[in-house]
Amino acid sequence: MTDAAATTPSRASPRAPLGAAARSLRGYARWRWWELALFAALPLSWLLLPSQALLLNEIAIVALFAISLDLVLGYAGIVSLGHAAFFGFGAYTAALFAKDVMPDPIVGLVVAIAASALLGLVTSVLILRGSDLTRLMVTLGVASILYELANKLDWLTGGADGLQGVVMGPITVPFTALKGFDFDLTGRTAYAYTLVVLALVLLVARRLVHSPFGVSLQALRDNRLRAASIGLSVPLRLVAVYTVAAAIAGAAGALLAQTTGFASLDVFDFHRSAEVLLVLVIGGTGYLYGGIFGAIVFKLLHDLIAAWTPQYWNFWVGLFLVVLVLVGRERFVRPWTWFGKGTKP
Amino acid sequence: MTTVLATRSLVKRFGGLAATNDVSLELVRGARHALIGPNGAGKTTLINLLTGVLEPTSGTILLDGDDITSLAAHKRVGRGVVRTFQINQLFNALTPLSSLALAVSVHRGTSSRWWRPLGDDAAVAAECETLLARFRLAEVMDQPVHSLAYGKRRLLEIALALACRPRVLLLDEPVAGVPEGEREEIFETIDALPAQVAILLIEHDMDLVFNFAKTVTVLVNGAVFTEGDVQAVAKDARVKAVYLGEDLAHG
Numbered sequence: 001m002t003d004a005a006a007t008t009p010s011r012a013s014p015r016a017p018l019g020a021a022a023r024s025l026r027g028y029a030r031w032r033w034w035e036l037a038l039f040a041a042l043p044l045s046w047l048l049l050p051s052q053a054l055l056l057n058e059i060a061i062v063a064l065f066a067i068s069l070d071l072v073l074g075y076a077g078i079v080s081l082g083h084a085a086f087f088g089f090g091a092y093t094a095a096l097f098a099k100d101v102m103p104d105p106i107v108g109l110v111v112a113i114a115a116s117a118l119l120g121l122v123t124s125v126l127i128l129r130g131s132d133l134t135r136l137m138v139t140l141g142v143a144s145i146l147y148e149l150a151n152k153l154d155w156l157t158g159g160a161d162g163l164q165g166v167v168m169g170p171i172t173v174p175f176t177a178l179k180g181f182d183f184d185l186t187g188r189t190a191y192a193y194t195l196v197v198l199a200l201v202l203l204v205a206r207r208l209v210h211s212p213f214g215v216s217l218q219a220l221r222d223n224r225l226r227a228a229s230i231g232l233s234v235p236l237r238l239v240a241v242y243t244v245a246a247a248i249a250g251a252a253g254a255l256l257a258q259t260t261g262f263a264s265l266d267v268f269d270f271h272r273s274a275e276v277l278l279v280l281v282i283g284g285t286g287y288l289y290g291g292i293f294g295a296i297v298f299k300l301l302h303d304l305i306a307a308w309t310p311q312y313w314n315f316w317v318g319l320f321l322v323v324l325v326l327v328g329r330e331r332f333v334r335p336w337t338w339f340g341k342g343t344k345p
Numbered sequence: 346m347t348t349v350l351a352t353r354s355l356v357k358r359f360g361g362l363a364a365t366n367d368v369s370l371e372l373v374r375g376a377r378h379a380l381i382g383p384n385g386a387g388k389t390t391l392i393n394l395l396t397g398v399l400e401p402t403s404g405t406i407l408l409d410g411d412d413i414t415s416l417a418a419h420k421r422v423g424r425g426v427v428r429t430f431q432i433n434q435l436f437n438a439l440t441p442l443s444s445l446a447l448a449v450s451v452h453r454g455t456s457s458r459w460w461r462p463l464g465d466d467a468a469v470a471a472e473c474e475t476l477l478a479r480f481r482l483a484e485v486m487d488q489p490v491h492s493l494a495y496g497k498r499r500l501l502e503i504a505l506a507l508a509c510r511p512r513v514l515l516l517d518e519p520v521a522g523v524p525e526g527e528r529e530e531i532f533e534t535i536d537a538l539p540a541q542v543a544i545l546l547i548e549h550d551m552d553l554v555f556n557f558a559k560t561v562t563v564l565v566n567g568a569v570f571t572e573g574d575v576q577a578v579a580k581d582a583r584v585k586a587v588y589l590g591e592d593l594a595h596g
Contacts, residue, residue, distance in 0.1 A: 021474040024442055024487050025464030212450045213459035215443055219436045226434040229396065230448040230509055231422035232456065286438070 029210035038289060039202075042195050046188070053187035059299045060194045061256050064201060066279045066291025068248035073277075074285030075209060076241045077221030078127055081136045081273050082143030083249055085123070088268035090116045090250025092150060095163045095263035103169035105183075105193065109254050116250020117243050124242035128235050140270070147268035162264030166257065183259065190259035197255060201248055202288070208244070209288055217241055218286070278321065284329055346373040348407075349543045350395065350426065350513045355404035357390055357567075364390040365401070366567035372513060376543040379558035379575075381551075383587060387567035388547045389431060392515045395545075396428045397421050408513075422451075425512030429519055431547075433502045437491035441482045441501050444490065445473045448508035472508070479534060480504040499523050503531065513543045520553070532557060555579055563587065 045056055065087055072078045094112040102108070126138045150157045157163060171193055172179035181189050208214050220227035220234050227234055257263040266272070275298075283294025298317075305316045324332050331337050350372040357365040364387045372378055380388050393399040395406060397418035406414045408424055416424075436444050446463050449472045450456040464470065477483040480500040485493055490501065503519055516535070520528040532553060535544065548554050554561065554575075561578040563570040565587055571578065578584055 019470070019474070020483065021442055021477055021486060022464070022467060022470035025446055025470050025473065026462070027464070028443060029462035029464055207462075208459050210462040211459045212447060212456045212463045215439065215447050215463050216451075216456055218439060219444070219447055222436040222438050223434050225398070226430075226436065226505070228418045229398075229422060229428060229430075229434065230505060231419050231451040233417070233419050 035206075035289070038292065039199065042199055046192055046195060050186070050188060053191040055299065055303065057187050057191040057194050057259055059295050060191065060198050061252050061259075062276065062279060062299065063292040063295035064194075064198050064255065065249055065252035065276050066283065066295055067201065067205060067288065068245045068252065068291075069276050069280055070285055070288060070291050071205065071209075071217075071241055071245045071248070073280065074287070074290065075214065075217045075221065076238060078238065078242065079132045079135050080127075080139040081270075081277070082139035082141065083245075083276055084268055084270070084272035085139070085143040085146050086116045086120060086246040086249035087253035087256075087272060087276075088143070088146060088150070089119050090253030091257040091263045091267040092157060092163065092253075093250070094254035095166045095257040096156070098166050098168055098258065099163065103167055105168050105171050105258050106174060108168075108258060109197070109251060112254035112257075113247045113251050116253070117247035119250075120243040120246020121239065123246075124239040127242060128238055140273070143268055143270065143273055147265060150265055150268055157263075160265060162262060162266075163257075164262065166261045166263065168258050168261060183261075187259070194255050194259060197251060201251065205248070205288060213237070213240070278317075281321065282324065282329075346375075348372065349374050349376075349409060350545075351407045352391075352395070353405045353407065355391070355394060355406065356402045357387075357394055357399060358402045363567045365394060367404075368564075368567070368569055370562060370569070370572075372543045372545055374543055375541050376545070376560065377558050378544065378560045378562065379546045379548060379554045380562050380564060381548070381554060382564035382570070385566075386564040388564055389517055390567070391564070392428055392517050392545075392547065395515060396426060422509055425510070426515070427506045427509040427511035427513070428515040429503050429506045429517055431517040431521055433498050435490050435498060435501060435505070437489070439490055440487050441490060441493070441497075441504075442473055442477065442486040444501065444505060445476050445508045446470070448505050449473060449476075452508075452510045476504050476508055495522060496524070496527060500531070503534070507538070511542060513545070514538070516544065516546045516548075518547050518549065520548070520550070528553065 046053070049056060065083070068086070069080065069083050072080060072083070090112040093115040094108045097108040097111050123142050126142065127135050130138070151159055168183050170179065171181040171189065183189050216227065216232050216237055220232060220237060224234050253267055256267065279294035279298045280290055281294070282297050283290035283292065301317060301320065302313065305313050309316070348371050352368055352370045355365055355368045356363060366387070368391060380391065382388055390399065394401050397416060401414060404414075405412055408421070408426065413421060413424070439447070443463065446469050447456065449469045450463065450466065453466070453469065455466060455469070477486050480503070482497060482500055482504060485497055490498065493501070499522065506514060519535070520531050523531060528550070536557070538544070546554070546557060558575050560573070561575050562572040563578065563584050570587065571581060571584060
């Protein structure tokens with residue numbers, strides 16, 4: 001990609017050509033070919049795989065959830081074992097809103113996002129202090145508290161039976177003539193709806209991570225002492241990213257509740273938090289798309305193994321993870337390097 | 346001469362040990378001030394107190410006459426008090442270019458922008474360009490910091506501090522680990538800073554200290570041992586004894 005406009009008037013230096021830094025700096029945020037391919041693949045998957053819409057919808061929701069965790073873990077370096085707190089909060093908010101207030105999905109989604117963001121803002125103070133171990137326990141604790149609240153407040157949440165009979169209205173896109181898309185049994189409307197949300201979140205998150213704010217997150221992940229020593233307020237930035245991530249996780253949860261018409265305690269369960277962490281381990285952290293690749297591999301693996309040997313799914317996914325982590329993702333996705341000389345990246 | 350940064354009876358105790366013991370220090374505008382003393386004299390502790398990394402047990406720190414004793418570390422940077430570290434503190438996964446661009450965007454007040462890319466600001470890029478050229482980092486500007494050679498990382502350490510546009514610059518052994526020939530170059534860059542910038546330097550190489558500093562404070566066991574004009578301190582027999590004593594202890 002050539003960028004003629006990138007040459008800015010700057011002092012000529014003997015060693016670098018004029019504007020080299022400006023060109024490089026712009027290049028960091030440039031669209032890579034595989035990013036464009038990925039964005040093109042999203043609508044194609046809807047068109048070409050209509051019979052798989054239910055599975056794809058699940059994958060897209062997990063991917064969205066994983067992108068949220070990536071912002072916190074991959075970019076800001078905050079470990080969490082309780083990210084399902086926000087996923088579940090979004091799911092219950094959306095389900096309750098549809099049941100008790102109004103069935104419009106988009107209004108419900110916005111409400112769920114706002115509620116989850118608020119929860120993220122409030123709980124972010126808990127992750128500011130302490131070590132990684134403290135944060136693992138605190139996040140785990142928050143998710144457990146919400147799980148138990150959803151269990152006990154059965155007059156509101158349906159308790160252990162979950163919230164049943166959530167009926168969603170048709171999708172009406174605000175400010176346009178697009179309306180009347182009913183959720184159907186094939187899941188195609190649901191998948192289209194989830195895809196649009198996923199694409200929008202990706203676009204916003206992409207801008208975010210390339211912005212000064214996004215780079216500052218990576219800086220404080222690498223070295224908090226130095227981040228403060230160049231004048232960055234570390235706590236404020238952690239609060240901000242935690243809130244944004246909570247909003248995205250809430251959106252993922254809301255999409256699950258809306259597209260399945262159901263919210264149960266399962267959305268707060270520990271396995272959700274662990275699963276999204278696995279997805280990121282598989283897909284890789286800190287480059288935004290790890291959640292998507294991870295979700296695809298994880299779900300396909302799950303379906304493949306479950307169809308072949310339903311009882312031993314955990315065994316095989318465990319083996320896969322051990323091999324992946326031992327070999328290293330970089331090498332794992334480059335089979336041609338497996339039998340060469342052991343040159344580490 | 347106007348005092349920029351001052352301490353009044355600053356004390357920092359770690360348990361029973363007074364790492365900083367009743368230190369009153371003044372940095373005037375444009376100071377070229379060296380802080381010397383044997384190992385364990387409390388030089389780095391003093392810088393940690395001045396920058397807000399540590400909180401003093403008692404005493405006050407004044408910046409332009411304002412009490413900043415309990416001001417958060419990052420806010421002191423915003424007011425122009427900037428440091429370098431004895432052991433490199435860098436952003437390993439970033440590149441030199443993005444590290445510098447971030448530091449520049451902080452002092453330009455644009456580091457909280459979250460919608461436009463970091464590279465959109467031509468003024469930031471231009472400042473980075475100058476810094477990269479001055480510290481001979483232009484060739485490696487796009488490589489991850491963790492992959493750089495030690496010498497380049499050391500240069501980035503100092504470039505990052507200068508990217509913050511310091512009014513008071515605290516240099517903690519800036520040429521530690523830098524080969525003999527390249528030390529002069531780093532000091533030339535430091536010397537080229539605007540004359541009104543106040544610089545406090547911790548350094549063990551006495552030749553560099555006596556070439557650079559106008560004023561010298563000698564710290565021993567956390568307390569000010571003596572302070573004065575560089576010529577006077579250089580001739581002070583007691584200062585020689587302090588260092589000699591240390592040398593004997595080490596030898």
